[in-house]
Structures are given as structure tokens and as C-alpha cells.
Amino acid sequence: MTRPVVCVGETMALLVPAGALPLETAPHMSVTAAGAESNVACTLAGLGHAAAWVSAVGGDPFGRVVTRTVAERGVDVSGVRTDPDRPTGLFAKDPAPTGTTVHYYRSGSAASALGPDIADALPIREAATVHLSGVTPALSPTCDALAERLLTDRRLTVSFDVNHRARLWEPGRAAVRLLELARLADVVLVGRDEAEELWGTATASEVRALLPDVGCLVVKDAEHGATEFRGHRRAHVPSPAVEVVEPVGAGDAFAAGYLAGGLRGLDAVGRLRLGHLCAGRVLRTVGDLAAPPRAGQWDGVLEAPHERWVEQASALPAAACEGEEGTWGTDGKV
Ligand SMILES: Nc1ncnc2c1ncn2[C@@H]1O[C@H](COP(=O)(O)OP(=O)(O)O)[C@@H](O)[C@H]1O
Numbered sequence: 001m002t003r004p005v006v007c008v009g010e011t012m013a014l015l016v017p018a019g020a021l022p023l024e025t026a027p028h029m030s031v032t033a034a035g036a037e038s039n040v041a042c043t044l045a046g047l048g049h050a051a052a053w054v055s056a057v058g059g060d061p062f063g064r065v066v067t068r069t070v071a072e073r074g075v076d077v078s079g080v081r082t083d084p085d086r087p088t089g090l091f092a093k094d095p096a097p098t099g100t101t102v103h104y105y106r107s108g109s110a111a112s113a114l115g116p117d118i119a120d121a122l123p124i125r126e127a128a129t130v131h132l133s134g135v136t137p138a139l140s141p142t143c144d145a146l147a148e149r150l151l152t153d154r155r156l157t158v159s160f161d162v163n164h165r166a167r168l169w170e171p172g173r174a175a176v177r178l179l180e181l182a183r184l185a186d187v188v189l190v191g192r193d194e195a196e197e198l199w200g201t202a203t204a205s206e207v208r209a210l211l212p213d214v215g216c217l218v219v220k221d222a223e224h225g226a227t228e229f230r231g232h233r234r235a236h237v238p239s240p241a242v243e244v245v246e247p248v249g250a251g252d253a254f255a256a257g258y259l260a261g262g263l264r265g266l267d268a269v270g271r272l273r274l275g276h277l278c279a280g281r282v283l284r285t286v287g288d289l290a291a292p293p294r295a296g297q298w299d300g301v302l303e304a305p306h307e308r309w310v311e312q313a314s315a316l317p318a319a320a321c322e323g324e325e326g327t328w329g330t331d332g333k334v
């Protein structure tokens with residue numbers, strides 16, 4: 001049996017006004033699912049890897065929509081609990097010409113009541129890798145304890161995407177706590193800009209200096225590229241040129257591509273390239289998710305000589321994003 005990557009964290013029902021109208025005036029909204037960890041699981045499944053999502057939803061229709069949506073993308077949802085006493089979190093996007101604002105209704109949600117006991121759920125015990133993000137410790141003290149429990153379990157290989165969401169943290173708390181937790185992870189993914197905002201580090205090397213003992217650190221720098229630090233080795237892969245339609249979800253897609261590269265036994269350059277290719281698909285769409293590239297499309301690109309990588313990857317066709325209409329990203333991750 002192939003051991004899955006198990007992604008642990010909250011996914012909310014996402015309300016999206018039809019036609020990108022402001023929430024106040026939109027006559028119709030679509031309901032779908034949004035969550036950092038389930039986004040990673042869906043992209044991994046799309047790439048053909050065993051992926052599971054472990055979380056909790058309320059015993060309400062939103063919870064059923066969320067679970068069904070993730071399951072339809074090929075993810076094992078057998079570790080998702082239903083909490084009859086709490087609601088599923090909600091997340092609404094309010095589009096405006098000046099940028100989209102997001103509204104969270106997740107305080108007291110079923111997932112925010114998750115705690116360390118879920119670490120013994122079956123899919124986690126069977127995991128090849130457990131993936132979680134910095135959203136989880138921000139949700140509640142019990143979720144913070146869950147994150148720490150996973151990150152300190154020596155039997156698990158844990159990947160941690162820092163995913164700083166300032167709005168979810170008490171002022172001043174995020175920088176300290178996210179650094180403590182990141183130091184416990186086997187794999188850490190962080191944006192250069194978010195590291196700068198949190199910790200004042202200007203360069204990837206400065207981030208490495210803060211996290212010297214993390215087995216594998218990846219610092220993403222949007223259109224510039226991504227750098228992997230593993231032991232004393234460092235690898236950098238420039239980002240392909242992408243006409244960005246909407247950036248939200250690219251970080252999650254990158255994480256999935258990068259982890260998939262590891263599962264496929266690719267070297268550092270291959271891992272970072274697959275991360276970029278998956279991120280590029282999401283950047284070209286309005287959704288948080290995009291169908292990952294199909295093997296026949298990227299096999300050659302992954303092996304392109306260094307000087308031809310950017311050119312060949314930039315020339316890949318845009319994603320066909322069937323089923324994702326009605327979701328689009330937002331610049332409002334604060
Ligand atoms: N403008 C861009 N052009 C090309 N690739 C981009 C661009 N912005 C983001 N990416 C891709 O998305 C990945 C994640 O973006 P980044 O902004 O660094 O992280 P996050 O979304 O987590 O804040 C990058 O590593 C890169 O592959």
C-alpha cells in the first residue's frame with residue numbers, strides 16, 4: 001500500500017458572489033471549499049499521489065459540501081470528523097475594483113475545536129509525510145497544541161508551511177510562535193516576504209540563519225524563484241514567467257508540487273521545478289486550485305538544461321481548470 005501524505009487543518013465553506021460582484025449587491029453566491037492544507041491534498045491527488053485530509057466539519061450542509069468537494073478531487077477524507085455541536089467555518093470573498101476583501105466566520109468552528117487527540121487518527125499513523133500550516137496554531141489553543149503534538153512526534157516526518165495569516169493572531173504572537181513551530185519541522189516552506197514581515201529577514205540566507213537545523217527549508221520568492229537549503233547544500237530555481245490572473249493558492253500548489261517531487265525521488269532542482277509548475281497553473285486561474293500539469297506536459301521540462309528551464313516552463317499551456325469556476329483567489333490574506 002502506498003503511504004499517503006496526510007494534510008491536517010481547517011477547510012471552510014467558501015462563499016463566492018457570482019460574477020465577482022460585491023457581496024452586498026450580489027444576488028447569487030456559489031459555495032465551495034477553501035483551506036490551505038486541503039488545497040495541498042487536492043493538488044497531490046491531482047498529481048497521482050495518495051493524499052488524505054484530516055480535519056473536522058460541523059454536522060451542517062456546509063460541512064457536507066466541504067467534505068464532498070475535497071473527496072471529489074481524489075483525497076481520502078476518512079479521517080474527517082463531524083462535530084454535531086459546532087458549525088463549519090465560513091469564508092466569504094468580497095470582490096471590489098480595489099482588491100478583494102475576505103471575511104472569516106471561523107471562530108468556534110468545528111475545526112477550531114480540534115486537539116492533540118486527532119494525532120492518533122489512523123491516516124496520520126500511516127502517513128509518509130504529515131503536512132500542516134501556520135494557520136492551524138492560530139485557530140485556538142487546542143489547535144496550537146495539535147500542531148505542536150504533530151511537530152514533536154518523532155515517528156512522523158512533518159512538513160510545515162508558515163502561511164502567516166495576521167488577522168488570526170494576537171498582535172506580536174505570530175512571529176515567536178511560528179518560529180518555534182517551524183524549528184520543529186522536517187520540511188519548512190516560507191515566503192521570503194512573509195519571513196521578512198514576521199522576522200525581519202531580507203534574504204533567503206537570513207531565513208536559513210534563523211532555521212539552521214531544519215532538514216529541508218524552502219524559501220519562495222514569488223516571480224524571482226525558490227531556494228532549497230538541505231544540510232549544507234543550497235539549490236535555487238528561478239520562477240517561470242507567468243501572466244498572473246490571481247495569486248492566492250499558488251503557495252499551496254507549490255508546496256504540493258515540491259512534496260510530490262520528493263515522493264518521486266527528484267533532486268532539489270526537480271523538486272523546486274515541480275513546485276513552480278504547479279504554482280504556475282494556479283496563478284493563471286481565478287481559483288485557489290487548478291488541475292496540476294499532466295505528466296506528458298512536464299516530463300521534458302523537468303529535465304530541461306538549466307539555461308532552457310525558464311523558457312520551456314514559461315511556454316507550457318495555461319491550465320484547463322474545469323469545475324473551479326466560481327472560486328477565485330484574493331489579495332486579502334490578512
Ligand atoms: N509573479 C509570479 N510569477 C511567477 N511565479 C510566481 C509569481 N508569484 C508567485 N509565483 C509562484 O508561486 C510560488 C509561491 O508564491 P509566493 O508569493 O512566493 O508564496 P506565497 O503564495 O506562499 O506567499 C512561487 O514560488 C512561484 O513558483
Ligand SMILES: O=C(O)C(=O)C[C@H](O)[C@H](O)COP(=O)(O)O
Binds near residue numbers: 034036039247249250
Ligand atoms: O485557510 C486559510 O486561512 C486560507 O487562507 C486559505 C487560502 O485560500 C489558501 O491557503 C491560499 O494560500 P496561498 O497558497 O498561500 O496563497
